[in-house]
Amino acid sequence: MRHTRGAAVPRSSWVFLIKKGYQDTDTSLQSSIITKVKGVSFTNTSELGERLWDVADYVIPPQGENVFFVITNLIVTPNQRQETCAESERVPDAQCSEDRDCPPGKPVLTGNGVRTGRCLRAESMQRGTCEIFAWCPVETKSRPAKPLLREAEDFTIYIKNFIRFPKFNFSKTNVLDKKDKGDFKPCRFGPKDPYCPIFRLGTVVSWTGSSFQEIALQGGVIGIQIEWDCDLDKAPSECNPRYYFNRLDSRSPGTSVSSGYNFRFAKYYRDEAGVEFRTLMKAYGIRFDVMVNGRAGKFSIIPTIINVGSGVALMGIGSFLCDLVLIYFIKKSNFYRNKKYEEARHRSGHLGNGKMNVEQLPNLQTVET
Numbered sequence: 001m002r003h004t005r006g007a008a009v010p011r012s013s014w015v016f017l018i019k020k021g022y023q024d025t026d027t028s029l030q031s032s033i034i035t036k037v038k039g040v041s042f043t044n045t046s047e048l049g050e051r052l053w054d055v056a057d058y059v060i061p062p063q064g065e066n067v068f069f070v071i072t073n074l075i076v077t078p079n080q081r082q083e084t085c086a087e088s089e090r091v092p093d094a095q096c097s098e099d100r101d102c103p104p105g106k107p108v109l110t111g112n113g114v115r116t117g118r119c120l121r122a123e124s125m126q127r128g129t130c131e132i133f134a135w136c137p138v139e140t141k142s143r144p145a146k147p148l149l150r151e152a153e154d155f156t157i158y159i160k161n162f163i164r165f166p167k168f169n170f171s172k173t174n175v176l177d178k179k180d181k182g183d184f185k186p187c188r189f190g191p192k193d194p195y196c197p198i199f200r201l202g203t204v205v206s207w208t209g210s211s212f213q214e215i216a217l218q219g220g221v222i223g224i225q226i227e228w229d230c231d232l233d234k235a236p237s238e239c240n241p242r243y244y245f246n247r248l249d250s251r252s253p254g255t256s257v258s259s260g261y262n263f264r265f266a267k268y269y270r271d272e273a274g275v276e277f278r279t280l281m282k283a284y285g286i287r288f289d290v291m292v293n294g295r296a297g298k299f300s301i302i303p304t305i306i307n308v309g310s311g312v313a314l315m316g317i318g319s320f321l322c323d324l325v326l327i328y329f330i331k332k333s334n335f336y337r338n339k340k341y342e343e344a345r346h347r348s349g350h351l352g353n354g355k356m357n358v359e360q361l362p363n364l365q366t367v368e369t
Helices: 002-018 150-154 201-207 212-218 301-328 335-339
Strands: 023-026 031-036 040-043 049-053 067-086 115-121 128-136 156-165 170-173 198-200 221-229 241-247 262-270 278-299 341-346 363-368
Touching: 023 198, 031 067, 031 278, 040 150, 067 212, 115 335, 150 201, 150 212, 156 221, 156 278, 170 221, 198 201, 201 212, 201 221, 212 278, 301 335
Parallel strands: 221 278
Antiparallel strands: 023 278, 031 156, 040 049, 067 128, 067 278, 115 128, 156 170, 156 198, 221 241, 262 278, 341 363
């Protein structure tokens, strides 16, 4: 029985001290994220000519939130106008052999516009594609073999995180207080500078186990998790963030439709005659999801009393259950019972000289040792 109680005490101590059962906790973390990306890139393509890309061009949304997207590759279709043209040959729903295959007014569900009723095909071809009313010419080019913004690997991401635990009215940020903002510019987050809030984009990708050139080519999703685990019985300087980086989309390019990340957007213009036209862009790039969670703990008399009382009660119940098993359910229960209890003789009646009357019959009583 001494062994059972001895084992229960370390377990209770472990829960109370290591798991900090004496603390009240707060997991309702309030958090705000501010992000900024820095860097420029130069491209020279047939669609756009010579062009310099800065933050306003390749970051969406530009104001910086906990979810943002950095463009690394593009398919550009310039000078689109709303008129009639042939649907793309890559759209199965637009294949046709004659005009009746293209009912007028019916949209091409996986295509780019509405059918006009005509089937357009070359003279030597038996099959063609339906004529549509759409933004023409339609997108026909495939993804470039190399990322357009290859310099994005050296772009930097500034992540500022404000947190607050409302139960304890405790607030903090992941940025150290510095008088001069320029003190942050030369720093980069890493093992040698864990309090720098500036991250190199290529390094963040490598921490997920991915290749930057691969993810820049077809896009991807990266999760940046900031975790706060604060013991408020210590100094506030001991409450520091921990960062975790993970690739969230599939890592199987070419074998899974879930790999990569892309979307389309357009920039609209009007010519001198007032005719509207646009430049359509299919953007590939890296989507960043910044997620924050945490907990804070601080000494409180209420959980201390509850956990101490629970531990004491648990040790008492443990002793009772062990005695029950050893006395009634094991083969050598008699041996344990003899060690647990001893028989004592209780004699009633006394002589006048104060000695026990040994002539009376003994009354046997079992007494626990």
